[in-house]
Amino acid sequence: MEGAARAARADSILAANLQDFARNRVALGATVVVALFALMAAFAPWIAPQDPYASDLFRRLQPPAWMEGGEWAYPLGCDALGRDILSRVIYGSRVSMFIGVAVMLIAATVGALAGLAAGYLRGATDVVVSRIVDILLSFPYLILAIGLMATMGPGLGNIVLALVIKEWVLPCRIVRAETLAAREMEYVEAARALGASSRHIMLREILPNVLSPLIVVSTFRMATIIIMEASLSFLGLGVQPPVPSWGSMVADGRQFLIGAWWVSTLPGVMILVLVLAINLASQGLRDAFDPRLRR
């Protein structure tokens, strides 16, 4: 046989990439942390020690258990309405995870389809898509989201919509650029020579080849999306009380920061840890999936 096939190589590129990823301890650890947050969100009712909505005015601003005046039934203390902070933080992860994942998936899907169409079909499609992208990029993200939320009113669905409206732009640009390169490859020409439809070429020939950068950029963006949701809720434009969201919890505790630091700090720490973990995990993904970017 002409140069025996490189038998040692993994079956597919994807499998090889995942092996690379699994060897990266930091990224693997970060992924476990993100997974724990996801589990926490999924099983919140079973994990939370207290009812997150039950307020007990006698426990107003009760300190965490390890401080004087705290008790282990309320491990992280209570907020200004006497609600258990740990339980609210656990329930708050549902909002963050849901919005992070929903916006990321919708934006990646919309962006990928728009980017494929613009990059492969070129012409008028490309001009229209690219101009919309440019216009959206010229808006500051938070200001646009605030404006949209102010117009549409609060609500989970509206937050998702307000964030997706701008968020699809990034996956779109990445996919378009990758598609421009892929459409010149001879395997695309071969498919055209066989009479393949544009749809087949975009979805079956090109998409699998642009998936890696799409996954990498989308996971990176999930961290930003979570911060955006927290920001909107902090400003009172996001999830409405009494539903617990980390952003609104930080806002609630602001005025007691000196006397009762734990009210704002603990949800803030959760945002920090989750966003950091997502960033580290996606950095690992990037290193594994796109060796060109490896430093």
Added chain:
Amino acid sequence: MTAALAPAEAPLLSVRDLRKHFDLRRGLRRLTGDAQRHALRAVDGVSFDLRRGETLGVIGESGCGKSTLGRTILRLIEPTGGEVRFDGVDLGTLDKAGLKALRRRMQIVFQDPYASLNPRRTVEQIVGLGLSIHEPRPAAAIRAAVVDTLGRVGLSSAHLQRYPNQFSGGQRQRIGIARALILNPEFVVCDEPVSALDVSIQAQILALLEQLKRELGLTYLFISHDLAVVAHVSDRVAVMYLGQIVELGPSRSLLREPAHPYAQALLAAVPRIDGAPAARQRLAGDVPSPLAPPAGCRFHPRCPHAMAVCRQAPPTPRTIAPGHVVACHLYEGGAA
């Protein structure tokens, strides 16, 4: 020239005055710029006929338009002008569906065995694509046909689920050949199918292509810059220079006694193995830009025999022997 060239039976492929000019103007320049000055003339007036079962070799330096010619014939690139008839049908008059139906009868094998196979698709998907487009049927039936075609090119069912990165260059080229052949095409453009391979592998792939041609009655347009390869596989040879065919003739006589000064220089540049003193005749200068091809004969700035007329008028193709056509002023006197 056509009268002398016309074979007894109708040609399978007939190309007339085919032209492809790439418009290099960008954006608004398309509205304001000079179309003529920014047109890259990759293929500029190419005509030939191809009989069923014949192999026509196309040789020329890189950038002379060989590959563009092959792709324009297959309508992978829209031509700027001219006509391509396949089995009597003018490809330019076909709608999308008509062209798609014809695509199964004309295929292409690419130069780069790496870029031409999608790294994210399995061999089964790559080779089976043509069938799933033209003859949709259950996966098991497609698989059987894929295994059959793989067998023809020297691969087996053990390779079905592998990805291209698990194969060597020669094996990859076999996969590319299987992909082109699964639909039983009549005409195949071989675009430098061996030039990316090691010499030892080249011979295997050439032998495979020849064997398949005999078994399946294929007609090849064989594009290459390698004279030895072209001499080996071709019945007739066309020499291209700056988007035009300067000489076309039976491969034996053309390669032994090239008539056009460019063909002579090209052949003289091949190192000889028999120890004969290399009568190398170096061409001065570079190939002129296809953006601004020289007036008159395109070869005149580098031609050792250039005359006054060469600078003014483009030569008309002349038949100098049966089936042997040359576009050169040297032969316009009375040779024909």
